[in-house]
Amino acid sequence: MDGIVAIDKNDVNLSNANMSSHTPAGQMMTFASEVTKDYTYKYLLPKQYAEAHQLGDIHIHDLDYYPTKTMTCIQYDMEDLFERGFRTKNGSIRTPQSVQSYATLATIIFQTNQNEQHGGQSIPAFDFFMAKGVYKSFRKHLQNYLEFHLEIKNEKYDPKILRQITEEQIDSICLTEEKIATLQSKLGEAGMLIDQETLGRIAGKAYEQTRKDTHQAMEGFIHNLNTMHSRGGNQVVFSSINYGTDTSPEGRMVIDELLKSTVEGLGSRGEVPVFPIQIFKIKEGVSYNDEDYAITMDDMDAAMEGRVRFKAPNFDLFLKACQTTAKALFPNFMFLDTPFNQNDKWRADDPKRYRYELATMGCRTRVFENVVGEKSSLGRGNLSFTTMNLPRLAIEARIKAEGLTNEKSHPEAVEKEAKKIFLESVREMSALIAEQLLTRYNYQRTALARQFPFMMGNDIWKGGITLDANQEVGDIIRSGTLGIGFIGGHNAMVALYGTGHGKSQKSWDTLYETVQVMNEVVNEYKEKYTLNFSVLATPAEGLSGRFTRLDRRKYGVIEGVTDHDYYVNSFHIDVKEQISIVDKIKKRGSFPRYYPWRTYYVCRAGRRGTEECTRHC
Numbered sequence: 001m002d003g004i005v006a007i008d009k010n011d012v013n014l015s016n017a018n019m020s021s022h023t024p025a026g027q028m029m030t031f032a033s034e035v036t037k038d039y040t041y042k043y044l045l046p047k048q049y050a051e052a053h054q055l056g057d058i059h060i061h062d063l064d065y066y067p068t069k070t071m072t073c074i075q076y077d078m079e080d081l082f083e084r085g086f087r088t089k090n091g092s093i094r095t096p097q098s099v100q101s102y103a104t105l106a107t108i109i110f111q112t113n114q115n116e117q118h119g120g121q122s123i124p125a126f127d128f129f130m131a132k133g134v135y136k137s138f139r140k141h142l143q144n145y146l147e148f149h150l151e152i153k154n155e156k157y158d159p160k161i162l163r164q165i166t167e168e169q170i171d172s173i174c175l176t177e178e179k180i181a182t183l184q185s186k187l188g189e190a191g192m193l194i195d196q197e198t199l200g201r202i203a204g205k206a207y208e209q210t211r212k213d214t215h216q217a218m219e220g221f222i223h224n225l226n227t228m229h230s231r232g233g234n235q236v237v238f239s240s241i242n243y244g245t246d247t248s249p250e251g252r253m254v255i256d257e258l259l260k261s262t263v264e265g266l267g268s269r270g271e272v273p274v275f276p277i278q279i280f281k282i283k284e285g286v287s288y289n290d291e292d293y294a295i296t297m298d299d300m301d302a303a304m305e306g307r308v309r310f311k312a313p314n315f316d317l318f319l320k321a322c323q324t325t326a327k328a329l330f331p332n333f334m335f336l337d338t339p340f341n342q343n344d345k346w347r348a349d350d351p352k353r354y355r356y357e358l359a360t361m362g363c364r365t366r367v368f369e370n371v372v373g374e375k376s377s378l379g380r381g382n383l384s385f386t387t388m389n390l391p392r393l394a395i396e397a398r399i400k401a402e403g404l405t406n407e408k409s410h411p412e413a414v415e416k417e418a419k420k421i422f423l424e425s426v427r428e429m430s431a432l433i434a435e436q437l438l439t440r441y442n443y444q445r446t447a448l449a450r451q452f453p454f455m456m457g458n459d460i461w462k463g464g465i466t467l468d469a470n471q472e473v474g475d476i477i478r479s480g481t482l483g484i485g486f487i488g489g490h491n492a493m494v495a496l497y498g499t500g501h502g503k504s505q506k507s508w509d510t511l512y513e514t515v516q517v518m519n520e521v522v523n524e525y526k527e528k529y530t531l532n533f534s535v536l537a538t539p540a541e542g543l544s545g546r547f548t549r550l551d552r553r554k555y556g557v558i559e560g561v562t563d564h565d566y567y568v569n570s571f572h573i574d575v576k577e578q579i580s581i582v583d584k585i586k587k588r589g590s591f592p593r594y595y596p597w598r599t600y601y602v603c604r605a606g607r608r609g610t611e612e613c614t615r616h617c
Helices: 026-043 047-055 065-068 078-084 097-118 128-150 160-169 177-189 196-229 247-262 289-296 300-304 316-330 388-402 411-442 453-457 474-479 489-497 505-529 543-555 581-588 611-616
Strands: 056-060 086-088 089-094 119-122 230-233 237-241 277-281 333-335 380-389 481-487 532-537
Touching: 026 047, 026 065, 026 300, 026 388, 047 056, 047 411, 056 543, 078 128, 078 333, 078 453, 097 119, 097 128, 097 196, 097 230, 097 453, 128 177, 128 196, 128 237, 160 177, 177 196, 177 289, 196 247, 196 300, 237 247, 237 388, 247 316, 277 316, 289 300, 289 316, 316 333, 380 388, 380 411, 380 543, 388 411, 388 481, 411 481, 411 489, 411 505, 411 543, 481 505, 481 543, 489 505, 505 532
Parallel strands: 119 237, 237 277, 277 333, 380 481, 481 532
Antiparallel strands: 056 380, 086 089
């Protein structure tokens, strides 16, 4: 507590990279965090799990939120919220009528719901959800310009009839000559005479004004998510948006302007925006095509300047997304055609096909598979996750193997024994974590719906709207995921073999087998409890340093293992390894098949470590 008061640079004050613990509100949040952790250790956690966490065998994430029974993250069905409207503590919000309102309400939803959970939030189909706002803005501008023109010409007209005609005849922001001719005819029948050329110019003016509005809406969206505090300690929402497969003119305009705003950055100096994390969905025939790729490679300038007609309607947006990533670090890319990312219900002609498209919570949560309901990302999230200390298991395995074999044993015999002990330990630790997650899940189920008035009352977590305020959430949260995580795959392999998996095939094979073992335990618990257990490639943050400090204190300095201030994230290859980007993608790209929860680099075709995989990646 003294350290919080003195704002020391210590583990407590630096545990949350997204919060300023030296501000008054941040200090209050940190005080509360430490008190609730202590309460959890003493009264809520079974002793074996509390000890495993405190000793550093495992790390129970967001332990300070344990008593509140909150869930980790959520992926929004934003269309449902926009169409129904939603309620906050102080009033109700009606359906928005412009793209600016759509974008603003999206940030309000992010900010409000952040106080009812402890993790991040994601919009699974940002282009689809914002498209209707673009259309409404265009229709409004077209109506206003038509009224202005008629008034200038002193033409008599009925505003209600004019609006009725435009609403009946206009279904897109792109008006063809045929559409303009039909609109002219209908207006003429109602006594509103406008020649076709003038009507075309008015439609063009409405289109350009809509583009300007959309750009301002996207600019405001990005600025708000990087400046609007959702909690004490200057915390902004950990937000993500997924997009790339809406081929409508409205959805395409949203992404085009979003990418421009991302490149422009924040403030007068164009600072790179941290949020929202952006994920571009790549789908064969929609946002990618091999022929389009070949044409682009032949003449990149023509492709980037829009002088090429692509077969995939959103391939041009994919190119712009790549250009944006090169300048602003986002978007990330996700391949929907990878076998484990597909949904059999997806249809190209389905206007709501986004329901069957994978979406992620940034680089973190992947919620898609579902053993208790429909396979989808909407209205679901992660419940909780816990991480095992993989380097510690490897260090212990090596020590035990050396003790079981005599000094004259061949090094390969020691390594073989160490690997056997290590994999057995991984299996046991995975089972321990699974039981701990189950304990926390059963505790979370006892939360009352009124503890989450915004989330449950507005059906953000699907099914919540059916509950009375004093009902337990129970099975409503059953669709969420329970993540068994790991950290330090590289360091663990160095502990076993002296070399990481970036350079050694033996190390790579063992780490791959390690994740297979974890996945086997996950499948056992899925079947046993009919719950969405899953493997997690842990986003480490402060944990990467905590485990290392504990292990250095216990085992001393081990070169390549405990000699730095951090463990390498999950299955990642150490950034210090001298390895080409192609080899790194090949080596890391095979792991996500075992994470129905998190993905970094994924081969588009789902191929494992082959030359064909490299070409596709």
